[in-house]
Amino acid sequence: MTNAAQGTSSYGTDPGTPERALRVGGIGEHLAPEQVRAFVGKALARADVDGRRVCLVVPDGTRTCPLPLLLAAARDELAGRAAEVTVVIALGTHQGMGEEQLARHLGYQPGRAEQTFPGWRILNHESWLSETFTTLGTIGAERLSELTGGLLSDESVEVRINRHVAEADVAIVVGPVFPHEVVGFSGGNKYFFPGVSGQELIDLSHWVGALITSAEMIGTRGITPVRALVNEAASMIPAERLALCLVVASGTDTLHAAAFGTPEDAWAACAEISAETHISYRDRPVRRVLSVMPRKYEDIWTAAKGFYKLEPIVADGGEVIIYAPHITQVSVMHPHIAEIGYHNRDYFLGQWDRFRDLPWGDLAHSTHLRGQGTWSETEGERNRVTVTLATGIPEEVVRAVNLNYLDPASVDVAAYEADPDTFVEPHAGEVLYRLRS
Known part of the structure; x- marks a missing residue:
């Protein structure tokens, strides 16, 4: 491999x-x-x-x-x-x-x-x-x-x-x-x-x-x-x-x-x-994205589209917030995800003997929501951007799967829209965003 x-x-x-x-x-x-x-x-x-x-x-x-x-x-x-x-x-x-x-x-x-x-x-x-x-x-x-x-x-x-x-x-x-x-x-x-x-x-x-x-x-x-x-x-x-x-x-x-x-x-x-x-281009990266997820996405397994279709326009060290107060579960059909957590590809490849016998589809989904990054035995896992869930999933569950937590009740969409460092996608999940360069 x-x-x-x-x-x-x-x-x-x-x-x-x-x-x-x-x-x-x-x-x-x-x-x-x-x-x-x-x-x-x-x-x-x-x-x-x-x-x-x-x-x-x-x-x-x-x-x-x-x-x-x-x-x-x-x-x-x-x-x-x-x-x-x-x-x-x-x-x-x-x-x-x-x-x-x-x-x-x-x-x-x-x-x-x-x-x-x-x-x-x-x-x-x-x-x-x-x-x-x-x-x-x-x-x-x-x-x-x-x-x-x-x-x-x-x-x-x-x-x-x-x-x-x-x-x-x-x-x-x-x-x-x-x-x-x-x-x-x-x-x-x-x-x-x-x-x-x-x-x-x-x-x-x-x-x-x-x-x-x-x-x-x-x-x-x-x-x-x-x-x-x-x-x-x-x-x-x-x-x-x-x-x-x-x-x-x-x-x-x-x-x-x-x-x-x-x-x-x-x-x-x-x-x-x-x-x-279905591909929209922007001239420069943004520091933050707020992905507002439609109700048709019922768990993070499906709502992960709000991350990987927006992540390309986020600057290094930036953040993607998945805003979906209606979502209360990480994955209905894939309980392994709660055990594996969310990690970049190199995290798994660098420790392949530890993960090779787990469902590869679950490992793949894990990388999709964590995005680009590196892993080494000495420095551990380093990810390009921060992923934050503002959902109905309890904070302890969110942090246990290696993601950041934001209380969805604190999210003011209008305030984010007024923030020049934030891009708000009101119907995330279908359109892919890229930088022109």
Whole structure:
């Protein structure tokens, strides 16, 4: 295992060609609902779904996406054509969505999914149940080394996926593309891996991203090592794979653009637009950032986006404050985080024998929220910026996981906005901030 590397091309089975995707919209455009419905109808009319079992893989509530509009359009086009339709919520390792959450997210009245989507099955990806999965095969050590540019040279990984995806005739991803800390830009095949995949590939792919570091990976265009790994795993899915990829106006249900085709082609088309839409540049660093987290982020595991999408504009020695009074837990689904705490990459690599047997996905998340830094036996851990939680998590818990604490009741957002040394992001989590230099 090497410490760091970055790859942006020549990886994977198919890098994707934007021109091959069917597209609507573009940078700065705002699509009307009727345009979106017409596009979905046109796209699915071209798909070979007649008499076939269709599985729609869609995001959970942590992603902004006008799913009610999209799924209603898909319902109308698939009616009388698909033999059956199953919707799987791509939770990854997030907690499951309850009936009221699902109803609001997908666009039906609680308890009345059948009336809105006749004959459809709507399922959480239940990563906590072994019967959720089927095994597609293994990516061996030699191939894994090729895909990751040598970051991992002595590992192999079993590829497991939600059985409803594997057993479908056609698997269609429906979801947005945003800058992403692990893969560069989210979307496309990432909804299969890690969205509905087994833990093995989730842990390994996230650790590859952590080795590169979130600061280097996030918003990187092209086929990064993690995207290469995701594409390789997706090529093992027996179903025909398609994707309706989206570029969403952050914090809204409005689309800038949509693309349909193979997951590689549709993702590539939307990643180009996301790179010009979801990355905001500033001329100089700031001393402090206040990240105001939307309520859709229910724990720090998901709200960490408020750190790594703002950290690039913070000056050395500065601070990121995650302001989320509604959050009361570090991680609902990953209790190891409370034991591991938050540390930079070198902290783990410098003591690898101590940490190698812990879940690598948890180690990766730890580095994502702690950011850049160093560790040595003599000087210990040194981090580039301070991370402060102003949440409903008790102070003793916050400090135990190696983060700073701020009483959320003391936070005056208007005062921070008036402070020339502070940048306030009122809807943190989706837009990536960078310095022009």
